[in-house]
Amino acid sequence: EEQLVESGGGLVQPGGSLRLSCAASGFTFSNYEMNWVRQAPGKGLEWLSYISSGGAAIHYADSVKGRFTISRDNTKNSLYLQMNSLRAEDTAIYYCARRFDLWGQGTMVTISS
Amino acid sequence: EIVLTQSPGTLSLFPGERATLSCRASQTVSNNYLAWYQQKPGQAPRLLIYGASSRAAGIPERFSGSGSGTDFTLTISRLEPEDFAVYYCQRYGTSLITFGQGTRLDIK
Numbered sequence: 001e002e003q004l005v006e007s008g009g010g011l012v013q014p015g016g017s018l019r020l021s022c023a024a025s026g027f028t029f030s031n032y033e034m035n036w037v038r039q040a041p042g043k044g045l046e047w048l049s050y051i052s053s054g055g056a057a058i059h060y061a062d063s064v065k066g067r068f069t070i071s072r073d074n075t076k077n078s079l080y081l082q083m084n085s086l087r088a089e090d091t092a093i094y095y096c097a098r099r100f101d102l103w104g105q106g107t108m109v110t111i112s113s
Numbered sequence: 114e115i116v117l118t119q120s121p122g123t124l125s126l127f128p129g130e131r132a133t134l135s136c137r138a139s140q141t142v143s144n145n146y147l148a149w150y151q152q153k154p155g156q157a158p159r160l161l162i163y164g165a166s167s168r169a170a171g172i173p174e175r176f177s178g179s180g181s182g183t184d185f186t187l188t189i190s191r192l193e194p195e196d197f198a199v200y201y202c203q204r205y206g207t208s209l210i211t212f213g214q215g216t217r218l219d220i221k
Binding site for chain 2: 035044045047059061095100103104106
């Protein structure tokens with residue numbers, strides 16, 4: 001079964017950092033481009049970042065550029081999102097998505113003092 | 114940056130009725146790189162339509178997408194109870210991917 005499982009969410013103080021992981025299984029991870037998308041409580045979907053299958057091409061939304069870093073390890077079938085300088089408005093469920101046709105269940109990130 | 118505006122914000126219909134959801138882009142969506150997603154409470158989004166009109170794997174035929182340029186439509190021909198959810202359009206295939214704000218489809 002093709003699956004994505006996010007982890008690493010939690011409660012962090014403003015200005016803090018967090019690293020999210022997304023573990024892929026059931027498909028050849030290295031063949032696929034990946035994305036991170038978030039959803040603030042009661043709000044819509046916001047695309048955050050894209051990484052190509054080999055990692056050479058990376059894009060970010062303006063809202064996270066310079067603060068978040070996407071990366072992947074194809075030997076470990078894993079996608080990552082390093083989040084720095086976190087703000088209250090970063091509070092959301094964070095999803096990883098394979099080409100948007102396969103999504104994980106999400107991990108909750110709460111930024112609060 | 115292309116802005117996607119979905120209408121209506123909320124649509125209330127009876128099961129068995131036809132639903133028509135709109136997504137309008139502020140600029141032309143090149144190559145019809147327009148997708149539609151369904152999201153139910155507590156669940157991740159599910160891809161329904163890509164390329165404006167191609168159904169994703171496993172999506173029932175009652176879901177169809179149409180449109181080009183700046184105006185796109187998701188049609189659900191005959192609503193089933195499980196279709197009541199929030200629907201998002203998305204422009205993809207560029208370095209700046211955007212979602213519409215969503216249309217909530219409620220049972221009347």
